Amino acid sequence: MWGDITALDPGLRDILFAILALSFVVFVALFGHVPALRRTPIGWGYTFIWKTAPGWLTRVDMAVTGGLTVRSVKNLFNYLMYEKHPLIQLFYLGLVSGGLYLFYLGGWPRVWSPLHSFCIPIVASLPYISLYLASYSDPGYITAANHQQAMKLYPFDYANFKPGYHCSTCHFEKPARSKHCPICKHCIAKEDHHCVWINNCVGHKNIKYFFAFLMSTNILLTYGFYLTYFMIRQIVIESLPAGSSFSDMSWGAYSNQFFLCLILDVWLGIVCLLCLMTGLMSYGFTGYHLYLLWAGTTTNETFKWADWKEDIAAGEVWMARDPSRNPYTGRWPTATRGPLNAHNWPVQTDKIIYRIVNQDEMEYLDKHLVWNRVESLEEVENIYDIGFWRTLHGVIWDAKF
Numbered sequence: 001m002w003g004d005i006t007a008l009d010p011g012l013r014d015i016l017f018a019i020l021a022l023s024f025v026v027f028v029a030l031f032g033h034v035p036a037l038r039r040t041p042i043g044w045g046y047t048f049i050w051k052t053a054p055g056w057l058t059r060v061d062m063a064v065t066g067g068l069t070v071r072s073v074k075n076l077f078n079y080l081m082y083e084k085h086p087l088i089q090l091f092y093l094g095l096v097s098g099g100l101y102l103f104y105l106g107g108w109p110r111v112w113s114p115l116h117s118f119c120i121p122i123v124a125s126l127p128y129i130s131l132y133l134a135s136y137s138d139p140g141y142i143t144a145a146n147h148q149q150a151m152k153l154y155p156f157d158y159a160n161f162k163p164g165y166h167c168s169t170c171h172f173e174k175p176a177r178s179k180h181c182p183i184c185k186h187c188i189a190k191e192d193h194h195c196v197w198i199n200n201c202v203g204h205k206n207i208k209y210f211f212a213f214l215m216s217t218n219i220l221l222t223y224g225f226y227l228t229y230f231m232i233r234q235i236v237i238e239s240l241p242a243g244s245s246f247s248d249m250s251w252g253a254y255s256n257q258f259f260l261c262l263i264l265d266v267w268l269g270i271v272c273l274l275c276l277m278t279g280l281m282s283y284g285f286t287g288y289h290l291y292l293l294w295a296g297t298t299t300n301e302t303f304k305w306a307d308w309k310e311d312i313a314a315g316e317v318w319m320a321r322d323p324s325r326n327p328y329t330g331r332w333p334t335a336t337r338g339p340l341n342a343h344n345w346p347v348q349t350d351k352i353i354y355r356i357v358n359q360d361e362m363e364y365l366d367k368h369l370v371w372n373r374v375e376s377l378e379e380v381e382n383i384y385d386i387g388f389w390r391t392l393h394g395v396i397w398d399a400k401f
């Protein structure tokens with residue numbers, strides 16, 4: 001394959017490598033903090049981009065302007081990161097609308113069948129509808145009025161979520177799987193993450209719209225790539241000198257000709273490359289969220305699990321079995337029918353874990369229980385992992401509260 005790439009025109013090859021390098025840097029900057037990548041070159045690259053390099057720039061700025069530039073950038077950064085603002089939504093809308101306009105200029109006259117003329121407007125409108133639904137839907141705000149109901153959504157797992165912890169802002173007991181979002185300024189039921197693309201939290205009530213948003217973006221980008229790829233391929237065929245055959249072309253010659261046509265028909269070329277590059281990111285993000293469904297966890301909880309893993313490796317985690325406890329009924333749930341909630345959740349555990357950093361903290365552990373050091377994360381059960389299809393069912397038909 002690399003032998004073929006060297007057959008490319010050197011100018012085109014440089015452009016291709018520059019695009020690949022830039023995409024890689026963007027990937028590292030956006031996804032390097034994911035726990036699975038923490039101790040890899042991608043994780044180190046993330047630390048360099050967000051910690052090491054800004055540290056160097058700060059020192060230069062302190063010496064030159066006394067820190068003025070850094071303060072302004074920090075204020076802007078804080079606004080962008082910790083306040084609700086529509087800039088990333090507008091960026092998304094700009095990319096989609098700009099791409100569609102360029103497709104209208106370069107691609108619409110080349111649409112080769114009435115079926116596509118019919119499908120294109122539908123596929124093009126889906127991202128707008130799903131973005132609207134995801135952005136303006138209630139992610140699961142917990143208020144004084146619905147707090148009691150929210151407490152019954154999920155059982156406590158006595159690992160990541162234990163009863164008796166209060167939100168210092170909302171002043172009520174935190175329901176299992178909830179998290180206070182400082183940007184939305186609410187506790188959110190089953191908070192997954194605050195998403196800048198939709199300028200809203202992704203949580204118990206709106207994760208279905210978030211998936212719709214991801215899927216409609218994937219469909220648009222895949223369809224856009226498919227259409228523009230075959231249009232450019234047609235241009236390559238038309239551009240061949242009379243007498244030469246398309247099937248005789250080597251991969252190197254074909255890709256050379258393809259990239260040439262990509263640049264000659266610039267609107268089509270931009271749409272094709274845009275769909276390809278952003279499509280890889282969109283698919284990666286969708287894949288990650290499908291993995292979370294499969295693993296029965298959330299973005300928020302993966303960070304907690306990653307912390308447990310490190311604490312267990314450090315020998316700081318202790319576990320006991322406490323069969324007597326159930327926060328609501330004082331007994332194990334028995335119901336197996338009806339909508340899933342804390343009372344009839346299918347997976348239960350009688351284990352409880354705590355992190356003990358200093359030995360004298362052992363004093364605070366319940367002395368009626370027998371405490372053992374946890375050797376591996378395998379010993380801890382994820383009670384929220386009830387299988388992919390049941391989790392998906394709960395995403396689509398979320399329990400009301």
Ligand SMILES: [Zn+2]
Binds near residue numbers: 169179
């Ligand atoms: Zn709160």
Ligand SMILES: [Zn+2]
Binds near residue numbers: 183184193194
């Ligand atoms: Zn939020």
